[in-house]
Structures are given as C-alpha cells and as structure tokens.
Amino acid sequence: MRIAAGAALAAVLLLAACQREKTAEDQARPDRRLVIAVIPKGTTHEFWKTVHAGAVKASRELGVDIIWKGPLKEDDREAQIKVVEDFLSRGVSGIVLAPLDDTALRAPVRNAAHSGIPVVIIDSGLKSGDYTSFVATDNLKGGELAGERLAELVGESGKVMMLRYMEGSASTGNREQGFLAAIARHPGITVVSSNQYGGATTESAYQASENLLARLKAPDGSIGVDGVFCPNESSTFGMLRALQDGGLAGKVRFVGFDSSTKLVEALQNGEIDALVMQNPMLMGYLGVKTMVLHLRTEPVEKRIDTGVTLVTRANMSEPGIKELLEPDNAKWLNE
Numbered sequence: 001m002r003i004a005a006g007a008a009l010a011a012v013l014l015l016a017a018c019q020r021e022k023t024a025e026d027q028a029r030p031d032r033r034l035v036i037a038v039i040p041k042g043t044t045h046e047f048w049k050t051v052h053a054g055a056v057k058a059s060r061e062l063g064v065d066i067i068w069k070g071p072l073k074e075d076d077r078e079a080q081i082k083v084v085e086d087f088l089s090r091g092v093s094g095i096v097l098a099p100l101d102d103t104a105l106r107a108p109v110r111n112a113a114h115s116g117i118p119v120v121i122i123d124s125g126l127k128s129g130d131y132t133s134f135v136a137t138d139n140l141k142g143g144e145l146a147g148e149r150l151a152e153l154v155g156e157s158g159k160v161m162m163l164r165y166m167e168g169s170a171s172t173g174n175r176e177q178g179f180l181a182a183i184a185r186h187p188g189i190t191v192v193s194s195n196q197y198g199g200a201t202t203e204s205a206y207q208a209s210e211n212l213l214a215r216l217k218a219p220d221g222s223i224g225v226d227g228v229f230c231p232n233e234s235s236t237f238g239m240l241r242a243l244q245d246g247g248l249a250g251k252v253r254f255v256g257f258d259s260s261t262k263l264v265e266a267l268q269n270g271e272i273d274a275l276v277m278q279n280p281m282l283m284g285y286l287g288v289k290t291m292v293l294h295l296r297t298e299p300v301e302k303r304i305d306t307g308v309t310l311v312t313r314a315n316m317s318e319p320g321i322k323e324l325l326e327p328d329n330a331k332w333l334n335e
Contacts, residue, residue: 034093034295035066035092035093036055036064036067036093036094036095036288037067037069037087037090037092037095037096038052038055038066038067038068038095038096038284038288039070039095039096039098040052040068040098041070041071041074041099041100041123041124042070042073042076042200043072044072045233045258045260046258046259046261047278049329050280051122051123051283051284052329052332052333053328053329053331053332053333054281054284054286054288054332055096056284056332057284057285058284058285058287058288058289059288060332062289062292064093064292069087070083070098073201074100074166074200074234075166075200077105080100081104081108084097084109085108088112088115093117093291094118094119094120094292094294094295095117096119096120096122096287096288096291097109097120097122099121100168101169102124102125102126102168102173103168104168109121109130110128110130113130118131118132118291118295119132120291121133121134121135121136122283122284123135123136123137123171124171125170125174127170132294132300133300133302133303133304134302134303134304135286135304136306137278137283137306137307138305138307138308139175139178140175140178140181142174142257142308143174143176143178143181144178144181145182146175146179146229146274147178147179147180147182148182149273150228151182151183151189153227153274154189154227156186157188158188158190158227159189159192159227160189160191160225161191161192161193161194161225161229162179162193162194162228162229162230162231163196163198163205163208163231163235163239164176164194164196164197164198164231164235165197165198165235166197166198167197171232172257175257176194176231179231180194192225193212193215196212198230198235199234200234201234203238204238205230206238206241208238210242210246213242213248223248226252227253227254227255228252228253229254229255230256230257232258233257233260233263235256236275237262237263239254240256240262243271244271250270254273255273255274255276256274256275257275257276258277258278258280259277259311259324259326267313267316268316274310274311275310277308277309277310277311279306279307279308279309279324281327282307283306286304286306309324311324
C-alpha cells in the first residue's frame, strides 16, 4: 500500500511539473499558440453570451484559442468544479473563471496554481489569493447606484424591498450590500424585506417574487411597497413577470441589474425605472487579454474595474449606453 501511495504521489508531482514546464514554455515563446479556457457561471443568461462574445473578440485580436465551457445553471457548483478540473487535466495555458461560489471554487483554483496554470477571475470574487488578476465590475458601487436611484424614485420616503440572488455569489452579494448601505442613508425609507433569495433561474426568481408580493399584499389588494431592487438579470426578469401578472408593473418603482431584450423593452415602456449596467463584453475581452499578457510575461494589474453605469429612459438611447443595452454578440459568436 505504501508503494502504491508513493507511486500515486509521484505521478501527481510529475503531472504538476510537466504542466509548470508547459506554462514556462508558453511564457518563453510569445509566438506559441496559447489555449485559454473560459469558464462562466452559467451559459443560459444573456449576460454570459455577451461575456463569451468579448472573449472571442480578444482571442481573435491576440491570436490565441479559447475554449468556452461552463455549467448550464448558475447553482451547479459541482459541474463548474468538474469543468475546472477537466481543463487542469488537459493542461491548458491558462483559465479565465467566473466562480459561481466564492468558497467552493477555492480548492480547484489552488490546484491550478500548484499545477502552474494561472487563473484570471472575472465577474465574481473568490476568497483566495491564488489568482493572477480579478477583472470585474465594482459591484458595491453598482448596488449603491441602485439604492440612490430608488430612493430618489420613491421620493425619499416609503417602503422598499430587495429580492436577493443566491447565497455564495460574491458579485451579487456586494450589490445587495451596496444597495442596503445606500438606502440606510435615507431615514425616511424602510426596507420591508431583504432576506429572500430568487435563486439561479428566472423561474425560481418568478416564484420567489410572487410569494414575496403576496405576503406584502393588503386586504384591499394594494401592495405594501413603493419600490423594488433586484441584483441580476434573472432576478430582475422574474420580478418583472410577477409585477406584470399582479397588475403592478409601472406602479411600483423598480430598479434592476443587467439587461436582456425583455428588460430593455420594460425600461422603454415604464415597467422598469432603471437598470444598473455592467460591461460584460469588456469583462470577457479583458479577462482573456489579461491572461494572455500574463502568459507573455507582461505586467498585469491585480484588480481591473470594468465599469458600471446607471441606465434610465432618459439616457438609454445615447450611443455608448445603447451599445451596453444591445451588444452585437452575433458579430463575434456567429462568424
């Protein structure tokens, strides 16, 4: 048994050494064709399709290959861990990862570091220092923008609620924290609910929203809330559907996060008052570019902010903002 264990350990060490040697060779030869694995939290939301488009754009400009692979749903931690482990076994040049849990992905990222495969984290933070760079939105600021806008919309007084996204998600957790901090600066506003989670899908968010609205409904049919905040695309759309079904869309002030065709339509027709927008195209682009620069031994920043913008009906037609709301994903994903 000791001999077998020793042989297994030797095999692991040999694999790690070979992978470190491969990475060193990649760094020593800038002309070598690099292969970058890009692993999103999920593959169904429009946000991730735009991140994918940005990654493809960077790969073409920089002459590298990317492999896009992630779990279908954003609550499948085991699936994402397996994707990371599979890429480690394949010995890719580097990994660009959006961890769907800030704790569960620590061990796979640590294993990557020990194997000599660098990792750039995008979108959502990780409780670890075993990564090369963190490329993401300032999510705390995004939540604060949402809170300040909702406070303005409800006239500095009244009742508001927040539907959270999912436990373990650092990005949305920071948005939720920022929102509550902003609302706390307005003593005339009361938060009547902030502890409910919508979950990883639109359907689960819709169900949670319906339950939440039903709980707050008065005997006369009125709703005991003046404003709502949701911290990501799926929770925003789920809440939108629940408000529409309850005849409340456009009557309750509503600030959401991220965009899709349906959310942009709701912003145009007054059912949503504002959307806090990230720049997923830039996030995917800079995630890959930062990895390539690192592999080519060029310096990179430990933290790269990809920006955050408050979009309203008043500014949604401006060229730069229109591009955020309606990114040209097809240009990069369908060629």
